[in-house]
Amino acid sequence: MSMLEAKDISMVFPDNGYEALSRVSIRVGEGESVGIVGESGSGKSTLASIMGGLLRPTGGRVLYQGRDIAELRGQEKKDFRTSVQYIFQDPKQAMNPFYSLMRVLEEPLRINRKDLGRQERRRLIEDMVRRLGLETDLLSRHADEISGGQAQRIVIARALLLEPRIIIADECVSALDLSVQAQIINILRHIRKDTGAAFLFISHDIELVRYFCDRIHVMLHGRIVETLDADRLREDAQSDYTRLLLGDTYE
Numbered sequence: 001m002s003m004l005e006a007k008d009i010s011m012v013f014p015d016n017g018y019e020a021l022s023r024v025s026i027r028v029g030e031g032e033s034v035g036i037v038g039e040s041g042s043g044k045s046t047l048a049s050i051m052g053g054l055l056r057p058t059g060g061r062v063l064y065q066g067r068d069i070a071e072l073r074g075q076e077k078k079d080f081r082t083s084v085q086y087i088f089q090d091p092k093q094a095m096n097p098f099y100s101l102m103r104v105l106e107e108p109l110r111i112n113r114k115d116l117g118r119q120e121r122r123r124l125i126e127d128m129v130r131r132l133g134l135e136t137d138l139l140s141r142h143a144d145e146i147s148g149g150q151a152q153r154i155v156i157a158r159a160l161l162l163e164p165r166i167i168i169a170d171e172c173v174s175a176l177d178l179s180v181q182a183q184i185i186n187i188l189r190h191i192r193k194d195t196g197a198a199f200l201f202i203s204h205d206i207e208l209v210r211y212f213c214d215r216i217h218v219m220l221h222g223r224i225v226e227t228l229d230a231d232r233l234r235e236d237a238q239s240d241y242t243r244l245l246l247g248d249t250y251e
Ligand SMILES: Nc1ncnc2c1ncn2[C@@H]1O[C@H](COP(=O)(O)OP(=O)(O)O)[C@@H](O)[C@H]1O
Pocket: 013, 015, 016, 018, 020, 038, 039, 040, 041, 042, 043, 044, 045, 046, 047
């Protein structure tokens, strides 16, 4: 069974009638890392929002462990909300600027892990922050007092504290300097190995997607043009568009 599956998803935005997705199907298996690559405007973020349950598609279904997410209620819905976590492009925007970083990290635990006392909660947070290569004294600061790379680590920590089974990472390093990008990607690779979490990894950068993923869907104008194994990308790529993304040149 797939962990998360999009079946025949279409999305026509009601305000402008624009068809952002047309019959897209994708499956993410247990512990798998699935990539979506395509230029800006191809529908990647729309698909990510739909698969994460943030946006309702106009056609098709999303299944989480075989169940239609539109039909989840009560505890099942809560489980889905914690099991699927997001990491977006702009980490600072994802944090309340008036909160200390400790409070940023405590908030979701307070809501979702009522079994934990304050001490236990803080210990979990400090362990996680160290695991991501940050000093714990950073936790007294606010979002505007840290770097972009530090902020993305905090956002990753916040997601991981809920022990997700699948992480949707949408352009999660695009706003960072190249050297910091590499650090964050390697952290995510370690997390993958340690936790067995599945990833839906989205980027316009095909090299990054290739480095991180097992399987890659290439998107163009709201459709999947081809699906390729990451380690056979160059050999197997058929479409001109994929070749263009790979930087192949034509005579
Ligand atoms: N809420 C919306 N209403 C209308 N059109 C939208 C909305 N969100 C995105 N779009 C359009 O859908 C297309 C796909 O956008 P998006 O999914 O953000 O692409 P990507 O993430 O690949 O850059 C774009 O043309 C965008 O302008």
